Amino acid sequence: MDDAVRQQILDAIPSLRAFAISLCGNVDRADDLVQETMVRAIANIDSFQPGTNMPAWLFTILRNHFRSEYRKRRREVEDADGHYADTLKSQPEQQGHIEFGEFREALSQLPTDQREALILVGASGFSYEEAAQICGCAIGTIKSRVNRARNRLAELLHVRDGDDFGPDEQTRAVLASGE
Amino acid sequence: METGAARARKNDAKPAKLGREVQARLGQQLRSMYDDVVSQGVPDRFADLLSQLDNKDNKDRQ
16 A cells, blocks of 8 residues: 555544444444444555545445444434334443533434534534535535534524524523513 | 514514523533543543554564
């Protein structure tokens, strides 16, 4: 393998891990995803075109692998609804950093397509266009998924337009009437 | 002119668009969670794996 390509893979690992952990909420499972991604990437390294976007290529492999695993798991467990979220709740010690607990749990409750779109655009720093390529959908679809994800997160974390993670209903009413 | 009732209805309506502040705070939380992992760098496990896979790849090509 070309040294430059090897270095590009190495450089992408920290953010691949962050993507995997944000996506599945479990460090051990995320690291398995990253490992499988590396194995697949190197087995298919000839299909990578030098000079193109290595992180996007690796994220695509990880994302597709996660989606197929997720479908498999859903088939394995009878109750598709809520099972994923329950798994997360039962393993708080595996989530790495507890201070993000509430946020992480809200994130885990988003539909998978919204969660991945939000992470890719809002945290990984991909453009809408790159995120659309990674997810194999239209740019408009990514935009609407990101919007829905933000709205749902705000709902789950009880923050709404006009308040700043704090004021309760009453305070908001007072603020609103003071306009 | 907007009546109090109209304003109340407006406030009750589901936000079609989040305020900038809220978006910024959500984005900040998301990024700090993400960057926390990024800052852990490359665990040895993956550096080792890359070397192994690279060696194997080189052998396969000979």
